[in-house]
Structures are given as structure tokens and as C-alpha cells.
Amino acid sequence: MLSHEEQALLRLEIFADLELFIESRGGFASRDELTGFVMRNGLRMPLVDTSRGIRNPQELEATLAIVSASDVGRNNPYDDAIDRESGLLRYSWAQGPVDAGDNRKLLAALETSAPIILFEKPLPNLYVPVFPVYVIDIDLGNRHFIIDLDDSRLRTSRDVTLDKKYVARVVKHRVHQPMFRARVLSAYNKKCAVCTLKYPELLDAAHIISDSDERGLPVVSNGMAMCKIHHAAYDQDFLGVSPDYVVHINERLLADRNGPMLQFGLQAMNGKLLELPSRRDDRPDRDYLAERFAQFGA
Numbered sequence: 677m678l679s680h681e682e683q684a685l686l687r688l689e690i691f692a693d694l695e696l697f698i699e700s701r702g703g704f705a706s707r708d709e710l711t712g713f714v715m716r717n718g719l720r721m722p723l724v725d726t727s728r729g730i731r732n733p734q735e736l737e738a739t740l741a742i743v744s745a746s747d748v749g750r751n752n753p754y755d756d757a758i759d760r761e762s763g764l765l766r767y768s769w770a771q772g773p774v775d776a777g778d779n780r781k782l783l784a785a786l787e788t789s790a791p792i793i794l795f796e797k798p799l800p801n802l803y804v805p806v807f808p809v810y811v812i813d814i815d816l817g818n819r820h821f822i823i824d825l826d827d828s829r830l831r832t833s834r835d836v837t838l839d840k841k842y843v844a845r846v847v848k849h850r851v852h853q854p855m856f857r858a859r860v861l862s863a864y865n866k867k868c869a870v871c872t873l874k875y876p877e878l879l880d881a882a883h884i885i886s887d888s889d890e891r892g893l894p895v896v897s898n899g900m901a902m903c904k905i906h907h908a909a910y911d912q913d914f915l916g917v918s919p920d921y922v923v924h925i926n927e928r929l930l931a932d933r934n935g936p937m938l939q940f941g942l943q944a945m946n947g948k949l950l951e952l953p954s955r956r957d958d959r960p961d962r963d964y965l966a967e968r969f970a971q972f973g974a
């Protein structure tokens with residue numbers, strides 16, 4: 677058995693490797709990619725279990741990862757089991773006593789404050805990791821482990837309340853934005869809707885109606901996959917998308933001369949039809965596009 681120090685190091689190495697891996701995949705991975713995960717040092721380290729929602733590698737005394745059980749369809753914008761007031765997630769433990777089987781290692785994660793990975797599943801075969809998260813408490817009556825989405829370690833039990841705005845920011849930043857990104861990039865097959873650039877590291881999920889607007893829900897029909905430059909151009913109204921899915925470039929930009937990025941990257945996109953997701957439900961909402969397009973033309 678590895679010493680406690682070696683286990684802690686291994687855990688951090690896994691996190692570092694997962695971070696690189698997941699970035700190169702656009703922020704999400706398939707189940708096969710996670711069960712076949714190999715660390716950069718060559719060690720095979722499955723990150724999800726093939727049959728259970730918890731991953732307890734033999735090298736570690738505490739749980740490495742859990743999978744959020746909620747998986748209730750792509751049109752529910754907040755399909756997770758996170759309590760929005762507290763930012764806590766309740767994880768139901770497996771059958772049997774809390775100190776036996778898989779439960780024992782999750783209990784060890786609570787006792788040793790070991791950071792773990794939470795996999796959210798916005799779609800059946802689409803895993804979005806949130807890490808590190810911490811097991812901070814246990815609700816014996818309801819057979820729940822309490823997982824804190826906030827990694828600042830401000831909380832030692834579920835009874836500690838944090839500022840609501842702070843919690844909302846944490847949940848949005850750590851869970852909802854990555855899940856929105858995963859859904860949108862997946863729907864667009866990891867390509868920019870404007871120019872088809874296919875490097876996930878250079879792609880964003882652009883909102884049509886801003887997420888600061890209460891209608892700006894993190895659903896695919898309120899998003900478009902765009903490369904960084906087209907996303908920024910869209911947000912700055914240098915680039916518009918009309919409700920018939922045609923790309924428009926701002927007149928001032930069209931009249932300017934300034935090298936190949938302007939010429940090929942922006943001006944050449946004028947009049948182009950957007951590359952749309954194959955699923956009709958995933959396509960941009962035309963009313964939202966119209967609203968945003970009015971702002972572009974103004």
C-alpha cells in the first residue's frame with residue numbers, strides 16, 4: 677500500500693493529468709475515454725467504474741471519483757442534484773452499512789478531507805468533471821454523503837451557511853458553465869458554427885441571450901459553438917447571426933483593410949450560412965437570434 681503522502685501525490689497527479697486531457701477534449705469525455713484513462717507516466721487509471729457510480733482505485737484508501745446520479749434529459753437546464761441555496765450535492769450511498777464496501781472509501785474521503793472528482797452527466801455518454809470537490813458531511817438518516825462544490829474549504833459541515841451570491845457564483849462557474857459548454861460543443865460536433873475550426877481548446881460556447889439575463893438559460897438552443905475570435909466578434913457585435921442562420925459582418929469591418937485575419941477570418945464569413953447541429957432541437961432559437969440581431973444592426 678502506498679503511504680498517505682504517496683497517495684496524496686498520486687491523487688494530485690491524476691487531477692493534473694485529467695485537467696490536460698479534458699481541456700484537449702473540449703471540457704468533456706465519453707465513458708470509454710474515462711474507463712480507459714492512462715496517466716502521462718503510463719499508469720492505467722480508470723476514472724469511472726464500469727458498473728458503479730463511484731470509483732475506488734485499489735491504490736487509494738479514499739474514493740477518487742463519483743458520478744452524479746441525476747441524468748434527466750437535455751432540455752432541463754439544471755439537471756443536477758445540487759441544492760442551489762447551499763451549493764451542496766447529496767450523494768446517496770450504495771446499499772449496506774456506511775463503513776463497508778464502496779461506502780468505506782467515501783467515508784475515508786470525508787475523514788481525511790481528500791479532494792475527489794465529481795462527474796456530472798449532462799447527456800448519457802457525456803461526462804463533465806468538476807474537481808476538486810470535498811465530502812464535508814454525512815446525513816445518516818437519509819443515507820447521503822454531502823459534497824461541497826466550493827473548493828475554498830470555508831465549510832466543514834452542512835450547517836455552515838455561505839453567502840447566497842457567493843454560492844450562486846461558485847455553482848455557475850464550476851458546474852453550469854462547464855455543462856453548458858459540453859452540451860453546446862457536443863451538439864456542434866466540436867466545430868465553430870461560423871468557420872468550422874475544429875480545435876476544442878480554441879472553442880467556446882457563446883450565449884445568444886446573455887447568461888446575466890434571466891432568460892439566458894444554459895440550454896443548447898441558447899448557444900452556438902464558436903471559436904474564440906468569432907465568439908468575441910459576436911459579443912462585440914462585429915459579427916451578427918440573423919434568424920435565418922446567416923452570418924453578417926459589421927459594415928465598418930467590411931470596409932477596412934488590415935491583413936489576413938480580418939480578410940479571411942472575418943470579412944470572408946459575411947453571408948455564410950451557419951453550420952448547424954444535426955438535431956433540430958439543438959439549433960439556435962430564432963426568436964433569440966432575432967433579438968440579438970436587432971442589437972447588431974442598431
Ligand SMILES: [Zn+2]
Nearest residue numbers: 868871903906
Ligand atoms: Zn470560427
